[in-house]
Amino acid sequence: xxxxxxxxxxxxxxxxxxxxxxxxxxxxxxxxxxxxxxxxxxxxxxxxxxxxxxxxxxxxxxxxxxxxxxxxxxxxxxxxxxxxxxxxxxxxxxxxxxxxxxxxxxxxxxxxxxxxxxxxxxxxxxxxxxxxxxxxxxxxxxxxxxxxxxxxxxxxxxxxxxxxxxxxxxxxxxxxxxxxxxxxxxxxxxxxxxxxxxxxxxxxxxxxxxxxxxxxxxxxxxxxxxxxxxxxxxxxxxxxxxxxxxxxxxxxxxxxxxxxxxxxxxxxxxxxxxxxxxxxxxxxxxxxxxxxxxxxxxxxxxxxxxxxxxxxxxxxxxxxxxxxxxxxxxxxxxxxxxxxxxxxxxxxxxxxxxxxxxxxxxxxxxxxxxxxxxxxxxxxxxxxxxxxxxxxxxxxxxxxxxxxxxxxxxxxxxxxxxxxxxxxxxxxxxxxxxxxxxxxxxxxxxxxxxxxxxxxxxxxxxxxxxxxxxxxxxxxxxxxxxxxxxxxxxxxxxxxxxxxxxxxxxxxxxx
Amino acid sequence: xxxxxxxxxxxxxxxxxxxxxxxxxxxxxxxxxxxxxxxxxxxxxxxxxxxxxxxxxxxxxxxxxxxxxxxxxxxxxxxxxxxxxxxxxxxxxxxxxxxxxxxxxxxxxxxxxxxxxxxxxxxxxxxxxxxxxxxxxxxxxxxxxxxxxxxxxxxxxxxxxxxxxxxxxxx
Numbered sequence: 001x002x003x004x005x006x007x008x009x010x011x012x013x014x015x016x017x018x019x020x021x022x023x024x025x026x027x028x029x030x031x032x033x034x035x036x037x038x039x040x041x042x043x044x045x046x047x048x049x050x051x052x053x054x055x056x057x058x059x060x061x062x063x064x065x066x067x068x069x070x071x072x073x074x075x076x077x078x079x080x081x082x083x084x085x086x087x088x089x090x091x092x093x094x095x096x097x098x099x100x101x102x103x104x105x106x107x108x109x110x111x112x113x114x115x116x117x118x119x120x121x122x123x124x125x126x127x128x129x130x131x132x133x134x135x136x137x138x139x140x141x142x143x144x145x146x147x148x149x150x151x152x153x154x155x156x157x158x159x160x161x162x163x164x165x166x167x168x169x170x171x172x173x174x175x176x177x178x179x180x181x182x183x184x185x186x187x188x189x190x191x192x193x194x195x196x197x198x199x200x201x202x203x204x205x206x207x208x209x210x211x212x213x214x215x216x217x218x219x220x221x222x223x224x225x226x227x228x229x230x231x232x233x234x235x236x237x238x239x240x241x242x243x244x245x246x247x248x249x250x251x252x253x254x255x256x257x258x259x260x261x262x263x264x265x266x267x268x269x270x271x272x273x274x275x276x277x278x279x280x281x282x283x284x285x286x287x288x289x290x291x292x293x294x295x296x297x298x299x300x301x302x303x304x305x306x307x308x309x310x311x312x313x314x315x316x317x318x319x320x321x322x323x324x325x326x327x328x329x330x331x332x333x334x335x336x337x338x339x340x341x342x343x344x345x346x347x348x349x350x351x352x353x354x355x356x357x358x359x360x361x362x363x364x365x366x367x368x369x370x371x372x373x374x375x376x377x378x379x380x381x382x383x384x385x386x387x388x389x390x391x392x393x394x395x396x397x398x399x400x401x402x403x404x405x406x407x408x409x410x411x412x413x414x415x416x417x418x419x420x421x422x423x424x425x426x427x428x429x430x431x432x433x434x435x436x437x438x439x440x441x442x443x444x445x446x447x448x449x450x451x452x453x454x455x456x457x458x459x460x461x462x463x464x465x466x467x468x469x470x471x472x473x474x475x476x477x478x479x480x481x482x483x484x485x486x487x488x489x490x491x492x493x494x495x496x497x498x499x500x501x502x503x504x505x506x507x508x509x510x511x
Numbered sequence: 512x513x514x515x516x517x518x519x520x521x522x523x524x525x526x527x528x529x530x531x532x533x534x535x536x537x538x539x540x541x542x543x544x545x546x547x548x549x550x551x552x553x554x555x556x557x558x559x560x561x562x563x564x565x566x567x568x569x570x571x572x573x574x575x576x577x578x579x580x581x582x583x584x585x586x587x588x589x590x591x592x593x594x595x596x597x598x599x600x601x602x603x604x605x606x607x608x609x610x611x612x613x614x615x616x617x618x619x620x621x622x623x624x625x626x627x628x629x630x631x632x633x634x635x636x637x638x639x640x641x642x643x644x645x646x647x648x649x650x651x652x653x654x655x656x657x658x659x660x661x662x663x664x665x666x667x668x669x670x671x672x673x674x675x676x677x678x679x680x681x682x
Contacts, residue, residue, distance in 0.1 A: 117538055121545045126592040146592060180534065180595040304586040
């Protein structure tokens with residue numbers, strides 16, 4: 001049966017199991033929107049394309065499924081970019097569709113034309129321009145395959161308007177066959193045995209785990225491995241939730257904003273077992289001074305991540321879940337009771353603390369959110385101090401509970417991401433922990449949340465300034481506070497009300 | 512020929528010759544060249560053409576960098592979806608050739624000398640005008656470098672180079 005490109009697009013998404021899509025209409029995507037009109041795919045109309053990309057990202061992070069967003073050509077596409085870069089940096093599977101001017105006009109500086117392939121190249125895993133309607137299904141199949149396998153990421157698909165209108169037969173391919181793309185799953189057994197040997201002989205080992213553990217669903221295996229060996233676990237920002245924050249073997253987060261004891265442990269260790277983490281500069285600080293006595297085992301699905309920042313002794317490329325399963329088989333428990341005693345004493349000596357006085361401290365607010373939600377909410381964050389407090393003072397129990405822009409550090413991320421997460425997990429309690437700066441970057445999405453009757457909560461930690469940047473000015477720029485304090489801010493209570501949401505102000509601890 | 516003979520490399524910075532098999536389709540060159548600019552890798556030369564299989568193109572890339580950078584170049588190339596295979600020819604036995612077209616100033620006095628040098632290098636004279644000539648030369652980079660050096664005193668007006676293409680000798 002012949003179908004238009006737009007219809008084929010919808011049918012292909014259904015084949016991929018897409019239930020929901022986030023986006024914004026425009027001129028050259030009208031054929032698709034017309035086909036969406038009587039389709040059962042749920043379309044969430046955001047108020048800005050950036051919101052759509054972040055919402056698709058939040059949906060993907062909360063559910064583990066591929067997030068899908070759709071925007072028009074030109075400004076629609078450029079507005080998506082921050083969201084796509086955010087997702088790609090954090091290895092979040094997204095397929096982003098953009099409309100494009102008709103093929104005969106491409107390259108002519110036509111109205112609302114922009115080179116989507118060119119501008120998405122550095123911020124995506126791959127991209128496609130569909131120039132023939134007969135290739136549409138193959139491209140969509142490949143796009144979903146690439147986005148969701150290996151190290152996940154963003155795939156952008158550019159759809160010229162004439163392709164959306166042309167007709168052809170609909171055949172959806174069974175599988176995507178890409179000869180240049182075969183991600184490694186199983187780890188090399190020889191390497192795993194080498195790693196097991198290092199583990200058995202270590203005296204001061206630390207597990208350093210990142211987002212890769214969450215993505216590959218390796219949390220159970222990680223826990224089994226840590227408990228078998230009693231090796232303490234520290235997490236990156238992206239890894240929060242990969243191991244229960246309240247577990248006695250947990251050292252919390254490491255790095256610039258991490259706990260002192262996690263950093264002590266890493267620095268003093270003789271073996272670092274990195275799983276799905278990439279030795280980012282916020283973790284290592286100065287590379288030359290990072291963990292000077294440690295041998296390093298690095299488990300990662302992306303060969304590029306290995307030996308990029310630090311020299312690795314035993315690299316193991318593959319899926320963290322597969323590899324941990326094998327590591328558990330071979331690894332023997334090292335004798336580390338002395339080391340764990342040392343760590344316990346660091347924990348006592350340098351606890352994560354803040355001033356507990358009568359003032360309403362942001363850390364206290366996060367702790368109270370933790371108490372009220374019994375530690376079971378999904379927390380999204382913006383970027384800045386709010387993000388670090390949310391990372392430090394909420395103890396995450398399970399994967400996909402902490403949703404935050406780690407790599408790109410995108411202000412304005414948390415709220416639209418919370419919308420996506422809530423749509424993906426309707427029964428969950430979701431809090432966006434925000435600052436007064438970040439929340440204003442995508443505040444328009446309040447309309448989306450209200451329109452979809454989402455029971456979201458936003459906690460705005462309002463200090464009337466851009467706290468993180470101000471903190472740096474305080475420490476490194478002689479307290480010259482250049483443009484980090486707002487001269488004027490909206491009344492957030494009234495603002496919420498004007499969008500049809502409920503706004504409350506809390507100024508004292510008692511309330 | 513070994514890479515060591517092929518390039519005068521210093522201890523830290525070395526040149527690497529990499530052959531990359533890619534899908535012969537739209538956008539692939541953008542991905543490859545974009546990778547180099549985004550990661551700050553220096554391309555010495557890049558040559559592309561179709562292979563025995565028309566769906567596959569082969570790029571020969573000569574890059575500059577230290578060991579770590581070059582390792583990343585290979586990994587990053589492998590990561591690209593359209594890249595089918597990355598072959599590192601560095602250290603292998605391979606044939607590397609480049610084609611260069613040189614326009615040289617010429618006059619009645621030096622004409623025969625230039626033609627003679629060209630002949631020694633087995634270069635071809637493509638065009639002789641009264642005041643200039645175009646010389647075509649194929650060879651490895653040493654040969655090309657020496658020829659250019661010899662031609663310099665006569666006055667080189669223009670040089671066009673294809674960049675190196677290379678093929679491994681082993682099966």
